[in-house]
Amino acid sequence: MKLVSFYSTNGLSYGVKTKDGLVDVQATAAKAGVPVSKDVEEVIAKGKEGLREVESVLSYAPVVVPEEEILYAPPVQNPGKIICVGANYRAHAKEADFPIPEFPIYFAKFANSLAAHEEEVVLPEFVDQGDYEVELVVVIGQKTHQVSPFEALERVFGYATGNDLSARKEQFRSNQWMFGKAIDGFAPLGPHLVTADEVPDPQNLTLKCWVNGELRQHANTKDMIFSVATIISDLSQIMTLEPGDVIYTGTPEGVILGMEHKEWLKNGDEIVCEVEGLGRLENRLVKVKNLEEADETTVSF
Secondary structure, X not given: OEEXXXXXXXXXXXXXXXXXEEEEHHHHHHHHOOOOOOOHHHHHHHOHHHHHHHHHHOOOOOOEEOHHHOEXXXXXXOOOOEEEEEOOEHHHHXXXXXXXXXXXXXXXXXXXXXXXOOOEEEEOOOOOOEEOOEEEEEEEOOOEOOOOHHHHHHHEXXXXXXXXXXXXXXXXXXXXXXXXXXXXXXXXXXXXXXXXXXXXXXXXXXXXXXXXXXXXXXXXXXXXXXOHHHHHHHHHOOOOEOOOOEEEXXXXXXXXXXXXXXXXXXXXXXXEEEEOOOEEEEXXXXXXXXXXXXXXXXXXX
């Protein structure tokens, strides 16, 4: 199932992408007079019951929303945690001149960094070394504490395409990366959340990233140093992962940081990230003079 969060005249809504188009779950349920979860995060929290509830709504006469008219929202809006993994592909670690890590390297982003498919992302004036990173993103579906790698994938609700945007100069101002990573809008996610049953092997998915139509990254998740299952298990040893928590699992080679001639991201750049079976995430960068002018992450020129 492909779940899509979007904004309607009634506020935040969600739907399911089907062969017949995007079915507005809440509008369909209201028309049929049946109850349904208020948003995707409630569906995740309910687990299998939440998915059965949505599947039941799809059996009624659907209210279909034209996809070209959708104003997308991030698939989840208020995750308790956004955890990212650094240097998780050997070729990327090599191009960035990092040692191959013995253990996963973690850093955090927060809900302020989330951006939706087709949302314009503000590139603050102080960021002059902006970079892209296509990533497989995991959304946790069950409370997860001290699980083994063999159990870990059972705790996944779904997967999505992500872009771990980075401000490299700020990232490396110290040995803690967060300052160059947790910027407003610097965690685009979408266009939808694909349930785990549609992704039988997260370690065999092609990733691609284009900038202004030029293919920059092209790799496969089988090249990860630490697998999705390993990452979930490792994190669960020190913290309880909750339904709706988000994990960005690392990026492959092809980022600007690893290029000999570096042309950093700039105003107007169009970035497209794609993970096989999970959809194409598209964002345009826009520049503002300072953070005070960026009260909202979506602006127009």
